[in-house]
Amino acid sequence: MRFTKFCLAAAVVLAGSATAALAAEGRFIHPADTSKDDRISKAEWVAYKLPADDFAKADKNKDGLIDGPEFVAWDTARKAHAGH
Numbered sequence: 001m002r003f004t005k006f007c008l009a010a011a012v013v014l015a016g017s018a019t020a021a022l023a024a025e026g027r028f029i030h031p032a033d034t035s036k037d038d039r040i041s042k043a044e045w046v047a048y049k050l051p052a053d054d055f056a057k058a059d060k061n062k063d064g065l066i067d068g069p070e071f072v073a074w075d076t077a078r079k080a081h082a083g084h
């Protein structure tokens with residue numbers, strides 16, 4: 001009975017890195033993506049309080065959805081512009 005508690009700590013630590021693990025698999029996980037289709041629609045974008053005017057800027061291929069690479073490019077440019 002002395003050995004039963006050794007593995008619990010590792011499981012708790014791994015739960016915190018779930019988002020990073022999914023991103024590494026190529027999936028686009030963002031809290032704005034409420035439909036969980038790995039893309040952000042205009043409605044989801046606005047609902048998440050992202051700047052409405054920026055949706056068209058982020059949608060590089062003009063398909064009306066922001067996919068992972070599009071969001072990362074937009075977010076990176078925004079952060080660079082903000083000086084952070």
Ligand SMILES: [Ca+2]
Nearest residue numbers: 059063065066
């Ligand atoms: Ca797009």
